[in-house]
Amino acid sequence: MAKTTLCLFALITIGPHTFAQPTSVAEHVLWERDYPNLAVSVLGAAVADNSGNLWAVSEYRQSERLLYVRKNGELAINTELPTDIQPKFPADRASFRLAASPSGTILLAARYIHGGREISFDGVAIARVNTDGTFGPVRRVAGPGPEYKELVALSDGSFLLIGDQSPMNVLSVDQDGKLIWRRVFPRSWVLPSGAALDDGSSCIVSPDYGRPLLHLIWVDRAGVVRRRQELSARRGDTASLNGSCALLYDREPGLHRSAFYLTSFDRALIRTWTTPVLPTAPQGCVYALAAISDGYLVTIGVRDGLFLAKFTPEGRLLWTTTDTSRKYASLVIPAGDSFYIIGAGAKDRHDLHVIRGR
Numbered sequence: 001m002a003k004t005t006l007c008l009f010a011l012i013t014i015g016p017h018t019f020a021q022p023t024s025v026a027e028h029v030l031w032e033r034d035y036p037n038l039a040v041s042v043l044g045a046a047v048a049d050n051s052g053n054l055w056a057v058s059e060y061r062q063s064e065r066l067l068y069v070r071k072n073g074e075l076a077i078n079t080e081l082p083t084d085i086q087p088k089f090p091a092d093r094a095s096f097r098l099a100a101s102p103s104g105t106i107l108l109a110a111r112y113i114h115g116g117r118e119i120s121f122d123g124v125a126i127a128r129v130n131t132d133g134t135f136g137p138v139r140r141v142a143g144p145g146p147e148y149k150e151l152v153a154l155s156d157g158s159f160l161l162i163g164d165q166s167p168m169n170v171l172s173v174d175q176d177g178k179l180i181w182r183r184v185f186p187r188s189w190v191l192p193s194g195a196a197l198d199d200g201s202s203c204i205v206s207p208d209y210g211r212p213l214l215h216l217i218w219v220d221r222a223g224v225v226r227r228r229q230e231l232s233a234r235r236g237d238t239a240s241l242n243g244s245c246a247l248l249y250d251r252e253p254g255l256h257r258s259a260f261y262l263t264s265f266d267r268a269l270i271r272t273w274t275t276p277v278l279p280t281a282p283q284g285c286v287y288a289l290a291a292i293s294d295g296y297l298v299t300i301g302v303r304d305g306l307f308l309a310k311f312t313p314e315g316r317l318l319w320t321t322t323d324t325s326r327k328y329a330s331l332v333i334p335a336g337d338s339f340y341i342i343g344a345g346a347k348d349r350h351d352l353h354v355i356r357g358r
Helices: 002-013
Strands: 029-035 045-048 054-058 065-069 075-080 093-100 106-115 119-129 139-142 147-153 159-164 168-173 179-185 193-196 202-207 214-219 225-231 235-241 244-250 258-265 271-281 287-292 295-302 305-311 317-323 329-335 338-343 352-357
Touching (some): 045 329, 054 093, 147 193, 159 193, 159 202, 202 244, 214 244, 235 295, 244 287, 258 287, 258 295, 271 305, 287 338
Parallel strands (some): 045 093
Antiparallel strands (some): 045 054, 065 075, 093 106, 147 159, 168 179, 193 202, 202 214, 244 258, 287 295, 295 305, 338 352
């Protein structure tokens, strides 16, 4: 409890734009539920469609299942993924990502993996998700090489697949998986995160392996890097709102603790504001950033449980809350003017827990 209090004290006393009274999680919850025998991890897949309903992939007990949760909390679809998208030799397992375009198209990407102490990545396939929970044709998009951890829906209807692990690759594909363009970046760029901007463009942030340096690039719809920036930090997550690119980044000073800040860049990739979020947090903790219609939602896993904070588009802190009775949030999913949190349930429960908040 003392550590949480110290974190909150740092949050609400640093900087003129960060003052806000702490609230309780319950004040921001529309509903929350457990879904037995299902689970979505911090590396898992979830997205909200353009009507605000939640789609996710459960990997519980080696049975990958597509889930559809209506915005009132009703679990309407719970079906096993098709065999065509399951791993095939030499791959022995798959991880998944979901993305939803503004027009309503939902894609599922499966990245394939095999190995034990030495991991190999066996490419990625995608399939369109239909509104009834069925799938379109499965199409192999890339072969062995990078690990494609990120799937981003762009404003022009195309999608980005972003992979790292020597070197970092960015693929642009249409909704049927046809390759539009491919770009390759330095081998030292790892753990990328991307967000959609206007006119089919995007911003991508990637740490530099072994150095406290973040690379931020602005990529146009043709795959041309138009602007670049560098920040002193070790890891980050990106989201976009009103044409701006926001970063939640961790400076991780001295590799002893995490120190999180939120910053925003305009269309010229010029930094417009920066505000502290949690300058004292556990080293290496789970974190996420989501952009909803009226601001940014931040979650960070603290030692004592769940931390949430909401900021305006201009970087002013609206509210903050820490709940020591909960686990940390695995994923935060934007859904228009609301959001979903995957995880953050009671510490003694292990089923899928979903919160819809505002």
